[in-house]
Amino acid sequence: MNVQAPTHTADATTVEEGLAIQEAQAVHDSETATAVAMQNTLLTPRFYTTDFDEMDAIDVSPVREDWDKLIAQMVADPNKGHFRKTEDWDHVDWDGMEPELRKEFIDFLISSCTAEFSGCVLYKEMKRRGNNKDITQLFQLMARDEARHAGFINDALREAGIAVNLGFLTKSKKYTYFKPKFIYYATYLSEKIGYARYITIFRHLEANPEMRFHPIFKWFREWCNDEFSHGEAFALLMKTDPKLTTGRNVLWIKFFLTAVYGTMYVRDHQRPAFHKALGVDPDWYGQEVFAKTSEISKQVFPITLDIDHPRWMPTLKRLQRANADLDAAKKRGGVSGALGKLGASARAAAAFLSLYTIPAIKNDVPAETRLEPMY
């Protein structure tokens, strides 16, 4: 697996372009000189299309009761007042923050903001292109939440002297394509693993408040409850069509689970200062998050990965080392770098295959889908 697959982070060229544009625009900007002096980050969300006719054909009748309850809850918007700064938002000593931690924490904020923003773009596109009222309403509500989260993170970034640049619209954007079922699997897992990641950190910091180096972590619980609800909606969507979670699609589900867990493990280990500051061992954290995500995903997936299998953890470590070596080889360049890349990629692929072939644990999916956040 290529866990170095492109993500949303701005690449160097684009950021430079963004900066040039920002400079040219500075005079038109009503912001003060201080704001112009802020470090600039161009958000670069991705743009997707899918089979909108297929999505329109979804009939939520089999899950109507659960569906209506969930939508009503999202319409009521219990978190509306949550995303605002209160006296709980302590002063952040950005200048006193250890440089490595500062770098990794800013990477966390920018990546999270971009992810929320991209989610908003994707959901809004689906809302706009669809004709099925149930589906468009859901996507409109989810787009609202994502934009709200993005705005909240943006504010934390501004405190750190970083301004996001939304000028990407006037750049050429190529639309790629995902089958609807790929969107369901990937976003379902992304929302549920997001919930598990945030709630695990939130509970850890509840028990160890002295490790909370930034106030944003105090907002994680309500934040991740939104992620949880979004995941519930995708679970119900998948329940409307049994084919999505049976037959050959079970192999896809296993593939997605393995790819998502593996990537998360690798990415977390690339941010040691962040985890050290929180007092979190990334190995422990990974297993905690996998266990919670697996437990939740039993609501709709007919299998879970065997994360206690003797091959699991050693192979994740091999995958992580292979990726670290791959990065070192890329930086080295030349013939030795090219050979190194080849070797490291082969090792990463072998590790992924080894993870994928660990026998999965079968699960009888319950008739009742809906869950409440329980961690």
Next chain:
Amino acid sequence: MGLLTRDYETAPCTVEVSHKFDSLHAHVRFDNGAVVHPGDEVLVKGPPVMAPYGEVVIEKREARITRASAVERLWTRMTGNLQFMELCEFSFSEEATL
């Protein structure tokens, strides 16, 4: 749409950029109902639409849609799925070191 050639068209559009605390978003809507297909490219003409912090900017613009060739569209449909990891969020960028 040609098998190998790309077509261009322009479409009037509405751009909305919100740079507010309670909503950070940016969208383009085609006012003539134009629809984007896999592999197409969209470029909103003119200078970047910049919303100062705390404001929402809505502008009428023109967009250039570059229609993918039939081959490109098919290729995008076949390979787009491989980039599914983009849909997943992991809190951190892919950069191995910062």
